[in-house]
Amino acid sequence: MSFRSPTALSRVWTNPYYRRWLLWGILAASFLLVSIYRLSTAVIAGQLMDAFEITGAELGLLHAAFFVIYSLMQIPVGILVDRIGARRTAAVGAVVMNVGAVWFALAGGYGGALAGRFLIGLGGSVIFVAMLRFCANWYRTDEFATMNGLCFAVGGVGGIIATTPFAVAVDVAGWRTAVLGLGAAGLVVAAATFVFVRDSAERAGLPAIDGVPEQSMLTIPEVRQFTARIVTDRMTWVVSLLLYCTGGVNLTLVGLWGIPYVVQTYDVSVTTASTITLCGGVGLVVGPPAVGRLSDRLERDTEFIVAGTAIYTVALGFLAVAGDPPLVTVGAVFFLTGALFGTFALTYPLVQTRYDERASGIAIGAINGASFFGAATFPTLMGWALDAYWTGEFIDGARVYTETGYRIAFVIGTVAGFVALCCAVWIHVTDHE
Numbered sequence: 145m146s147f148r149s150p151t152a153l154s155r156v157w158t159n160p161y162y163r164r165w166l167l168w169g170i171l172a173a174s175f176l177l178v179s180i181y182r183l184s185t186a187v188i189a190g191q192l193m194d195a196f197e198i199t200g201a202e203l204g205l206l207h208a209a210f211f212v213i214y215s216l217m218q219i220p221v222g223i224l225v226d227r228i229g230a231r232r233t234a235a236v237g238a239v240v241m242n243v244g245a246v247w248f249a250l251a252g253g254y255g256g257a258l259a260g261r262f263l264i265g266l267g268g269s270v271i272f273v274a275m276l277r278f279c280a281n282w283y284r285t286d287e288f289a290t291m292n293g294l295c296f297a298v299g300g301v302g303g304i305i306a307t308t309p310f311a312v313a314v315d316v317a318g319w320r321t322a323v324l325g326l327g328a329a330g331l332v333v334a335a336a337t338f339v340f341v342r343d344s345a346e347r348a349g350l351p352a353i354d355g356v357p358e359q360s361m362l363t364i365p366e367v368r369q370f371t372a373r374i375v376t377d378r379m380t381w382v383v384s385l386l387l388y389c390t391g392g393v394n395l396t397l398v399g400l401w402g403i404p405y406v407v408q409t410y411d412v413s414v415t416t417a418s419t420i421t422l423c424g425g426v427g428l429v430v431g432p433p434a435v436g437r438l439s440d441r442l443e444r445d446t447e448f449i450v451a452g453t454a455i456y457t458v459a460l461g462f463l464a465v466a467g468d469p470p471l472v473t474v475g476a477v478f479f480l481t482g483a484l485f486g487t488f489a490l491t492y493p494l495v496q497t498r499y500d501e502r503a504s505g506i507a508i509g510a511i512n513g514a515s516f517f518g519a520a521t522f523p524t525l526m527g528w529a530l531d532a533y534w535t536g537e538f539i540d541g542a543r544v545y546t547e548t549g550y551r552i553a554f555v556i557g558t559v560a561g562f563v564a565l566c567c568a569v570w571i572h573v574t575d576h577e
């Protein structure tokens with residue numbers, strides 16, 4: 145089909161099976177930015193400390209501000225998307241997030257930068273849940289695990305862009321221009337969300353998609369009733385604990401302790417070490433869509449979740465026991481932890497399909513904050529263990545830890561994996577009762 149011909153373009157636009165991909169792409173572009181913003185502080189840490197004359201703790205607060213507001217917002221966001229729809233929620237969120245980015249880029253002092261980062265987290269917190277809510281309205285239930293996996297993969301791509309490509313952009317243009325560029329692009333995506341995205345095929349004036357019933361928005365009493373049911377469901381809490389243990393440990397390894405572990409244990413450069421942690425990002429890109437597709441085709445989910453948590457526990461346990469195995473196996477373990485997130489991500493469709501599809505935003509919001517709560521707490525827990533094994537030396541201002549310290553940090557990861565495995569077995573048994 146030639147896209148130069150207006151008839152081909154209009155055929156794409158008027159066919160709901162094509163249109164949904166274009167609209168999903170707009171939402172995915174916003175989520176890509178969320179993912180870049182949330183991890184980019186690691187790359188520009190030095191410049192931020194210099195520009196705002198701040199300490200390591202103040203930098204930590206700047207980084208953590210995003211995660212704290214992001215996880216606190218997830219249930220309210222679920223309510224918003226079920227009440228006013230994915231389009232309006234995502235458009236407003238994208239405006240707030242990108243205005244926050246522009247504010248951050250232009251900040252004259254630490255207070256302004258913190259306010260900008262807070263706005264980025266606040267606006268960004270709505271995009272993922274809105275994107276999954278959009279998928280529930282435009283894709284059949286037997287396509288949902290695949291779409292769920294693709295949405296997670298977008299987050300993985302953003303995590304990769306936030307590393308070397310973003311560092312190159314910062315080298316060429318400076319951090320303020322690079323963040324300003326992202327903010328400007330994000331505002332264009334926000335406008336596109338408002339103008340083009342629609343909450344369902346019917347709302348876009350198109351024929352309904354086979355197997356996807358039109359869903360009305362929840363009323364206020366229904367919001368209350370579904371929220372109460374979802375937050376008191378034991379399944380919500382067990383899934384959240386599983387995501388807290390797995391997502392939280394993943395984000396801590398890839399985003400914080402992975403690089404110092406490789407640099408200090410193998411005496412390699414930060415560039416080599418970031419290639420190893422990049423393996424985790426690559427795993428996150430390939431694992432979720434592949435596992436989601438397999439789950440849709442085989443109509444199996446909890447079996448994958450149990451297998452995934454078991455392999456995850458063994459992989460982290462291997463690093464805890466081996467300490468300094470060949471570097472290539474460390475890369476393989478990092479890749480596995482990212483790829484296996486595909487199995488943990490299957491908990492999203494599992495939880496979502498327990499309730500009326502009109503409440504899928506609340507169901508997803510109720511569990512989506514758990515990984516980020518883990519990302520806000522595991523660094524401290526692992527940090528305590530590492531500090532107990534500090535050699536007393538600093539390299540480039542960073543503390544140097546012993547191999548035993550890192551092994552204990554991996555023991556914490558392994559114990560978290562084992563807790564996740566127990567949750568997975570409970571989920572499997574309960575789901576098959």
Ligand SMILES: N[C@@H](Cc1c[nH]cn1)C(=O)NCC(=O)O
Binds near residue numbers: 272390395428485
């Ligand atoms: N990619 C996940 C977060 C994660 C967990 N482990 C590594 N990364 C994600 O995208 N979650 C949804 C969201 O709201 O961002």
